[in-house]
Amino acid sequence: MSGALAGNTEMGGSLGPGMAPSKVASILPDERRTRLLTGVTTVDEPAPLDVRSPITGESVGTVPSCTAEDVAAAVERARAAQAEWAATPVAERADVLRRFADAVTANRADLLDIVQVETGKARFDALEEVLDIAVTADYYAREGPGHIRSTRRTGVMPGFTRAVEHADPVGVVGCIAPWNYPLTLAVSDLLPALLAGNAAVIKPAEATPFSALRAVELLEAAGLPDDVLQVVTGDGERLGEPLISRVDHLRFTGSTAVGREVAALAGEHLIDASLELGGKNPAVVLDDADLSKTVRGLVDGCYANAGQLCIATERVYVDHSRFEAFRERFVAATERQSLGVGLDWGPDVGSLIGEGQLDTVESHVADARERGATVETGGKRREDVGPWAYEPTVLTGLPEGATAANQETFGPVVSLVPVDGVDEAVERANDSDYGLHASVWTGDAERGERVARRIDAGTVSVNDGYRAMWASTDAPMGGVGDSGVGRRHGREGIRDYTDSRTVVTQRGHPLAVPDAVPNRLAAAAATASLAPLRWLRDRSLPGPWGE
Helix, strand or coil, X not given: CHHHHHCCCCCCCCCCXXXXXXXXXXXXXXXXXXXXXXXXXXCCCCCEEEEECCCCCCEEEEEECCCHHHHHHHHHHHHHHHHHHHHCCHHHHHHHHHHHHHHHHHCHHHHHHHHHHHHCCCHHHHHHHHHHHHHHHHHHHHHHHHHCCCEEEXXXXXXXXXXXXXXXXXXXXXXXXXXXXXCHHHHHHHHHHHHCCCEEEEECCCCCXXXXXXXXXXXXXXXXXCCCEEECCCCHHHHHHHHHCCCCEEEXXXXXXXXXXXXXXXXXXXXXXXXXXXXXXXXEECCCCCHHHHHHHHHHHHHHHHHCCCCCEEEEEEEHHHHHHHHHHHHHHHHCCCECCCCCCXXXXXXXXXXXXXXXXXXXXXXHHHCCCEEEECCCECCCCCCCCECCEEEECCCCCXXXXXXXXXXXXXXXXXXXXXXXHHHHHCCCCCCCEEEEECCCHHHHHHHHCCCCCCEEEEXXXXXXXXXXXXXXXXXXXXXXXXXXXXXXXXXXXXXEEEEEEECCCCCCCCCCCCHHHHHHHHHHHHHHHHHHHHCCCCCCCCC
């Protein structure tokens, strides 16, 4: 797959301040927007919601500002279509995912353009999303059927009791997706849910609806039946409760504060929720780390998607014996990162999503300065580059009480901190309510894995920023603490969207006391049977029904 993608040399044209704004609009012309908007479920004529591009700040079009009635209609249509989809053989459902992976690969350049226009991210960061949905679709098409296959369990009486666990779809899955990865955190997260036989309703972020709509269009072209996947667009605060109150499982990615509200609503309606929330992700640089590789990996891990990545590194703890050398190299590497907006492959770091996120980043850096931190490089808004562009920034001497020291910045800002050995590094890394991702850097991989086990995070990368972990789709990924509950990827990533149904069949006489047998004798017989039953189970002897 990667070889085929590498051979695709299509790319959009450059854009930036002073260049024709019409170029942005040309990515989503009226005819195309009209076609994509047929994928939004509406009952009446809702008010329009403007979508603006971080590349120029201009409008790229409007989408419906859906209502609670629209959400109700979307869930109703999805529920009506779900039973037939669940009855479709899993091999056929897997074929839809395979064709979707092929379609994503074939339409790579088109998807990259839409994602960049909506998010302002660098093209290579957009490519990561496109690769992710193709790889995830391929993984679940290949391995997903095995993850949900009915499984024989040990019955109470081997040979006479047959117990089988089935993984049934929960029904309709709701997904409230964020803006930072509008393909991965909307459509890609729902691929295992669809393979498991569920229908789904997506509520994409207000800033990035067209990316999700284009991916849904490709899924339907790949053979996903009508109405199985619905889309409602608009304000999350208004649509969240109507969606959560009607679906059977919710996937949410976003801030911890909003995640608590979502979890409370899910609990009120007694549905499960998979929540990936905030992170203040640490990196630990040990005294034997290869600084060239470490700096290269951490620059990538800190500034991918302009730091608007839930698993991006924001805190780096460096052994004091290597701190000065690391600081010099890391600052120099940060200054080599090119900042820009546009549809070509040039910039390393793209734009922030909008004015609100820019305000957060500026306030964190201003607070750090006021508290005595040193801005080693960066620390400035760059309106000459784009309306919401901000320089990659390195802080040192950041006091523990500073906002940027303990709250998620979600921007291109990282602090460097010297520590006295492994124990202090681990202690500082764990000094957070969050626990999403971390990384350890060392010349001894086994040592790195031992340290990784001491860090309170759902995933830990050794000698890599995050990409190797993220792309290992057979391994579960998720947070602990204030970083959420539930997992994506692997077996857990599809079993989250199923309910376990156990069917137990008893051969011969039911396990009930016959009328002619006194309870005292039945109790003695049951007690006496424990030893032979344990003997049989210890030897895993097959029963007459076989395994």
